[in-house]
Amino acid sequence: MSRRLLHPMPAQIVDSQRRASDPSLSVWVSANAGSGKTHVLTERVLRLLLSGVRPEEIICLTYTKAAAAEMRGRISERLGRWTLMDDARLTAELTAMAGAPPTQVMLHRARSLFAHALDTPGGLKIQTIHAFCESVLHRFPKEAGVPFDFTVIEDFERDAMLLDARERVIAAGLRGGGEAAAVETLFGLLSDFQIETAITEALGQQRKLKRVLARKDDAKRELRKLVGEVGSIDEVLSEIADGYPLTAEDHAELFALAPPDPEGTGFVDRLAAIDPDHPDPDAMLEAFLTQERTARKTPLRRAIADLVPVIAGKIVDECSRVEKLARKLNRAQLIARSEAMLDIVAAISDHYELAKRARSLLDFDDLI
Numbered sequence: 001m002s003r004r005l006l007h008p009m010p011a012q013i014v015d016s017q018r019r020a021s022d023p024s025l026s027v028w029v030s031a032n033a034g035s036g037k038t039h040v041l042t043e044r045v046l047r048l049l050l051s052g053v054r055p056e057e058i059i060c061l062t063y064t065k066a067a068a069a070e071m072r073g074r075i076s077e078r079l080g081r082w083t084l085m086d087d088a089r090l091t092a093e094l095t096a097m098a099g100a101p102p103t104q105v106m107l108h109r110a111r112s113l114f115a116h117a118l119d120t121p122g123g124l125k126i127q128t129i130h131a132f133c134e135s136v137l138h139r140f141p142k143e144a145g146v147p148f149d150f151t152v153i154e155d156f157e158r159d160a161m162l163l164d165a166r167e168r169v170i171a172a173g174l175r176g177g178g179e180a181a182a183v184e185t186l187f188g189l190l191s192d193f194q195i196e197t198a199i200t201e202a203l204g205q206q207r208k209l210k211r212v213l214a215r216k217d218d219a220k221r222e223l224r225k226l227v228g229e230v231g232s233i234d235e236v237l238s239e240i241a242d243g244y245p246l247t248a249e250d251h252a253e254l255f256a257l258a259p260p261d262p263e264g265t266g267f268v269d270r271l272a273a274i275d276p277d278h279p280d281p282d283a284m285l286e287a288f289l290t291q292e293r294t295a296r297k298t299p300l301r302r303a304i305a306d307l308v309p310v311i312a313g314k315i316v317d318e319c320s321r322v323e324k325l326a327r328k329l330n331r332a333q334l335i336a337r338s339e340a341m342l343d344i345v346a347a348i349s350d351h352y353e354l355a356k357r358a359r360s361l362l363d364f365d366d367l368i
Contacts, residue, residue: 013036015099017036017039017040017043018097018098018099020040020044021040021041021043021044021047021097022044022047023044023047023048023051023053027044038067038070038071038074039074041060041071042071042074042075042078043097045058045060045071045075045124046075046078046079046097047097047098049079049109049113049116049117050094050098050102050106050109050110050113052109054116054120055113055116055117055120055123055124056120056121056122056125058124058125059125059126059127059132060124060125060126060127061127061128061129061132062126062127062128062129063128063129064128065128067128068126068127068128071126072123072124072126075117075124075126076114076117079113079114079117080114082110082111082113082114083111083114083115087107090102090107090110090111091107094106094107094110129368130152130364130367130368133367133368134152134362134367137150137362137367138150146362146366147357147360149360150360150361150362151359151360151361151362152361152362152363152364152367153356153361153362153363155364158363158364161352161355161356162203162348162352164351164355165348165349165351165352165355166199166203166348168351169183169344169347169348169351170183170344173344174187178347179340179343179344179347181340181343182339182340182341182343182344183340183344185336185337185339185340186337186340186341186344189333189336189337190337198341199341199344199345199348202341202345203345203348203349206349206363206365207365207368209345209349210349210365212342213342213345213346213349216342216343216346219342220339220342223335223338223339224335227331227334227335228331230328230331230332230335231332232332232336233329233332233333233336235332236325236328236329236332237281237329238281239325239328240281240284240285240322240325240329241279241280241281241284243318243321243325244274244276244279244284244318245314245317245318246271246274246276246311246314246315246318247276248276248277250276250311250314251271251272251274251276253308253311254268254271254300254304254308254311255268255272257304257307257308258300258301258304260272267287267296267299267300268300270283270286270287271287273286273287274287284322285322285326288315288318288319288322288323289319289322289323289326293323293326293330294323295319295320295322295323296319299315299316299319300312300315
C-alpha cells in the first residue's frame with residue numbers, strides 16, 4: 001500500500017515545519033519515519049543560504065550515507081529549479097517556504113545559489129557523523145590520542161576482526177590457556193549457538209561495553225548485589241544432594257507398592273534413578289520438580305500415599321525444598337554465566353583493540 005501525502009497540507013503542519021526550518025531558531029525535531037524530517041532539514045539549509053550564509057559555512061550531519069545523498073540530491077534539485085523559474089513562481093515558492101514574501105535581493109540570490117554551490121570547494125558539506133568525526137580526528141590526531149595515519153574500517157572488516165578475536169580466545173580457553181575457566185563455565189551451561197549469540201550481541205554494543213569493561217570488577221560486584229549472594233553452582237548442588245531425606249529402606253518400601261518402569265517418566269520412575277546413599281542433584285531436580293521447575297503437587301497417587309504416610313510426607317517436603325534450591329541454583333548459574341561471559345568478552349575486546357592498534361585502524365565507534 002503506497003503512502004499518499006495530504007494535499008493541501010493542513011495549516012498546523014505547514015506552520016510547524018516553517019518554524020522548525022527557521023535558521024534563527026535552535027530546534028529539536030522528533031518524528032516518525034517518512035513524516036518530513038528530511039524535508040524540514042532541506043528547507044532549513046535553503047533558508048540559511050537565502051539569508052546570506054555562504055555554502056562552505058554550513059555543515060549537515062546525518063547518520064547514514066543514504067541520508068546524506070538524499071539531502072544533497074534534494075538541495076541540488078531545488079536550487080536548479082530556482083535558477084529556471086519565472087519571478088511569479090519563484091516568489092510563490094519562497095513565500096510558501098518562509099511564510100513571508102521574499103525581497104528582490106532574496107530573489108536574485110535564489111537564482112544564483114546553484115552556481116555558488118557548484119563553485120564551493122567540495123560542495124555543500126552534507127556528510128555522515130562518522131565522516132565528520134574522521135575529518136576532525138585527522139586534523140587533531142595528537143589531541144585525540146589516535147594514530148596520525150589511521151584508517152577507518154568498514155563494518156564487514158570490523159566483524160571479521162571480532163570473529164577472529166573470538167575464535168582465538170575460545171580456542172585458547174579450550175586448550176587450557178587464557179580464559180579457560182570462563183570458557184569451561186559457558187560450555188557447561190550454554191549451547192554453542194547460545195554462546196555465539198550472546199557474544200555477538202555484547203560485542204555489537206561497543207560503546208556501552210567499553211564503559212562496563214573499564215570497571216569489570218565493579219560490574220561483577222553490582223551483579224552479585226542485585227542477584228544476592230548464593231554461593232557457587234557446586235555449593236548449591238551439594239546443598240541439594242546433602243539434604244536428600246529418603247533412605248534405601250524408604251525406596252524399597254515404596255517401590256514394592258509402586259514398581260518403577262525403567263522406560264517411564266513418572267515420579268516413581270524418576271525416583272528410582274536416585275541412589276539414596278549418593279544422590280545425584282540433577283536426578284533429584286528431574287524427580288521432584290515439573291518441567292517448569294516447580295514442585296510436584298501430587299508426586300504419589302493418593303492410594304499409595306495413604307499406605308506410606310511418613311514417606312509421602314518426606315516426599316512432599318522434599319519437593320518444596322528442591323524447588324527453593326532450584327531457584328537458588330538459577331541465580332548461581334546466572335552469576336556464573338554472566339561473569340564468565342564478561343571475562344570472555346573482555347578478552348575478545350582486548351585482542352580486537354590490539355589488532356586495530358597494530359595496524360593503525362579505527363572503527364566507527366572509535367570515531368564517535
